[in-house]
Amino acid sequence: MKKILCVCGHENPEGTTLCEKCGSPLSEEEKGRKLADMRYEGTAIRSKTYNKTIIDKIWNFFSSVKVGVSIIIITLVAAAIGTFLPQVIYVSVPENADVKETYADAYGIFGTIYYNLGLTDIYGSWWFQVLIGMLAISIIVASLDRGIPLYKSLKNQRVKRHENFLKRQRIYGAGEMTAAEVDNAFDLTEEKMKEMKYNIRREEGALLAEKGRFARWGPYINHVGLIIFLFGVMLRLMPGFYIDKTLWIREGETMAIPGMEGYYLESEKFVFETYSEDEQKEEFNQSKKAVNAVAKNYQSDVKLFKAPDDAVPGDTSNLTEVKEKAIKVNDPLKHDGYALYQMDFRLNELKTMHFNLTDKKTEKSLGAVAIDLTNPEKEYKVGKDSKVVLKKYYPDFAGFEDGEPQTASPLPNNPAFIFEMYTPETPKGETSFVAIKQPIEPFGENKYAMKFSSVDTRNVSGLTVRKDKTLMILMLGGIIFMLGVTIGSYWSHRRLWLLKTKDGRLLMASHTNKNWFSMKKDLDAVTEYAHLPAYVDQYDEDQKAEEEEKKLKDKEKEGDNTL
Amino acid sequence: MDKKKKRFYVRTVILAILVAAIAFTVYTTATKDTVPLLKVGAEAPDFSLVDLDGETHRLSDYKGKGVLLNFWGTWCKPCKKEMPAINSQYNAFKDQGIAVLSINQAQTVFEVENFTDSFNLDFPVVIDKTKSVTRTYNVNKLPASVFIDPEGKVVRVYEGEMTEKMLAEFFSSIKPK
Structure with a gap:
């Protein structure tokens, strides 16, 4: 391994820009700068030193901040493009239809390309996950590569630095003093800085006051939080950690709960309530006359059942009731780590249809027939000596195909029936096809008709079944992340160096990673108290000098114009 | 040199763990939607359902036979199309130890009976009223067919319409030896 020898005699590892011991500039680049680059204390960033094996090359790729920022930008752009069209979970795909179609x-064509690129389910697409994974690698590798050397460097920092180091700090001051004055200044500085909660270290002819070093760890702490968060998200894919399913259940139905093995749910009732006029302010009633009523409550009254432990799926013979609950918005049914939330609803699905067997001419009814769509019967007696035979039932009539009626779904959206009507007058029976608003008499004119009279409906609850064991991990990651951000934003790492030179001067220099204004306030206080030499902000001076130069140039230009 | 070797191993291990985590994530998401419970070679989950005649059918009672579970609904056209093929192949193979359980998706007895009568089906038809079995087998699209060997292991999961030729081939592969 190549070593870099500093003027002070210390051997530094390759890649170091500021001597570990005295702080003198080592690299040509660093020597060319007027002010020292203090971001990583001039330590050798590991990735920049070795580049031998393939592993090193991969490592160095991810260690680069440029690469990290590029990954973030690509991820953001991809996520933004993912909002161009609705994501697949928000698209209602007809039953048996292809998502792509x-x-x-x-x-x-745009939709096809969009789908083929996986943008329709962006968080589920492999390349997006790889991007996030690369981001995680970048965060970990870059943090290790910078954090560890920075930690070591700050832990081992010397009190006594070289004059070259102090001179190249942003805040610098120098003044001639007698030995006694210098000693006095050191004592007073120590006293004052201690008062301001600085840690003081003294060596022969040198002093270091330091405060808030932990502020340098902020970015690394928030990276740890991010990694924990990503780990939590990844855990959701492990079986048993995360369930997010939808259950549509109709009033009166008992259904197996998806994702919740051995449990069944019975819906007794779905309630949808709106505010009545006397429940709200007068002006509100007026303003909403043209608008729909305002929702007050969405509620599913349910019973939770459990099958015995040894029962297999489908066996509902020995269900025991676990609990009864009115599920409302934000008031889920909770059991055994699962929660059932009120999410959606459909009102007034057809349940029972009422007909009258009617003589078409006289319009006289022979009697009523009620067909329960959840359990149609084969035959319905009407009065004493008439009957209606239900031949066929199509819950969601969608037209004819090859002369045969078709149903588009199992839901009673558009029920159609084929009846055979037997009356004393028509003992051989008459056939009628009855759909909403379109009775057809396939075998010629009938004497009797099934006249529609009324319907009973029921409501459907849309519930979400959720189980999330990763929440605590996500919370922890979030808290650590915020902690890191807070530390990095509201605290700063401040240092003051004093150095007594052999030729009878006192040098002072100071550095902080942020908030120079407050640092200067501390410095003003200590400078006055301990009679330290006046300091200058070399960065501000440079800015001023540049501005002056610019003004001068502008003037010259103006002069040119007036010529 | 020792330090360098150590560094190489540490880097390799860290990168390997992270790459494995990414691979796991991508793999599980990719296979999540396609029947996670029903891996070919896995034990077919036991269940019990009641058929139209009121008789209870339990999958474990069919051990020793090759079983086809066929999930269907009356509104599903490919289900309708393949039903006669299943019936005729069932009749061809039933003496060789093949059983068929036809599982309807929570429809009414009237609709199911109407359907089976019109096709003259010879195998038992059960109704999954609570959709419990459908959910256990993670059936999302109809028709779905699960072929189970005499030991109770899933041999094949087929989504979509099957022809007589395919059925003959599939039945041959699960019939008891």
Whole structure:
């Protein structure tokens, strides 16, 4: 390994820019700067030193801040493009239809490309996950590469630095003093800085006052938080950690709860309430006359059942009731780590249809027939000596195909029936096809008709089944992240160096990683108290000098114009 | 030199762990939607459902036979199309130890009976009223067919319409030896 020998005699590892011991500039680049680059205390960033094996090359790639920022930008752009079209979970895909075709139909070629690139389910697409994974690698590698040397460097920092180091700090001052004055200044500085909660270290002819070193760890702490957060998100993919499913359940139904093995849910009722006029202010009633009523409550009254432990799926013969609950928005049913949330609803799904068997001419009814769509019967008696035979039932009638009626779904959206009506007058039976608003009499004119009279409906609850064991991990990651951000934002690492030179001067220099204004306030206080030499902010001076130069140039230009 | 070697190993281990984590994430997401419970070679989850005649069918009672579970609904056209093929192949193979359990998706008895009568089906038809079995088998699209060997292991999961030729081939692969 190549070593860099400093003027002070200390051997530094390759890549070091400021001598570990005295702080003198080592690299040409560093020597060319007027002010020292203090970000990583001039330590050798590991990745920049070795580049031998393939592992080193991969490591160095991810260690680069440029690469890290590029990954972040690419991720942001990709996520932004993911909002161009609705994500697949928000798209209603018809039953048995292809998701790709649905996008193609709605958005044309753009939709097809969008789907093929995986942008329709962006968090689930492999390349997006790889991007996030690369971001995680970048965060970890870059933090290790910078954090560890920085930690070591600050832990081992010397009190006595070289004059070259002090001169190249942003805040610098020098003044001639007698030995007695210098000793006095050191004592007073120590006293004052201690008062201001600085840690003081003294060596022969040198003093270091330091405060808030932990502020330098802020970025590394928030990276730890991010990694924990990402780990939590990844855990959601492990079986048993995370469940997020939807359950549509109708009033009166008992359904197996998806993702919650051995549990069944019975819906007794879905309630949708709106505010009545006397429940709200007068002006509100007026303003909303043209608008729909305002929702007050969405509620599913349910019963939770559990099958015995040895019961297999489908066996509902020995269910025991676990609990009864009115699930409302933000008031879920909770059991065994699972929660059932009120998420959605559909009102007034057809449940029972009422017909009258009617003589078409006289409009006289022979009696009523009520068909329970959840359990249609084969035959319905009407009065004493008439009957209606239900031949076919199509819950979601969608037209004819090859002369046969079709149903588009199992839901009673558009029920259609084929009846055979037997009355004393028509003992051979008459056939009628009855759909909403379109009765067809396939075998010629009938004498009797099934006249529609009314319907009973029921409501459907849309519930979300959720189980999340990663929440605590995500919370922890979030808290650590915020802690890091807070530390990095509200605290600063401040240092003051004093050095007594052999030729009878006192040098002072200071550095902080942020908030120079407050640092200067501390310095003003200590300078006055301990009679330290006046300091200058070399950065400000440079800025001023540049501005002067610019003004001068501008003037010259103006002069040119007036010529 | 020792330090350099150590550094090489540390870097290799860290990178390997992270790459493995990414690979795991991508792999599980990619396979999440496609029947996680039903890996080919896994034990077919046991269940019990009641058929139209009121008889209870339990999958474990069919051990020793090759079983086809066919998930369907009356509104599903490919289900309708493949039903006669399943029936005829069932009749061809039933003496060789093949059983078929036809599982309807929570429809009414009226609709299911109407359907089976019109096709004259010879195998038992059960109704999954609570959709418990459908969810256990993670069936999302109809028709879905699960072929189970005499030991109770899943041999094949097929989504979509099957022809007589395919059925003959699939049945041959699960019939008891």
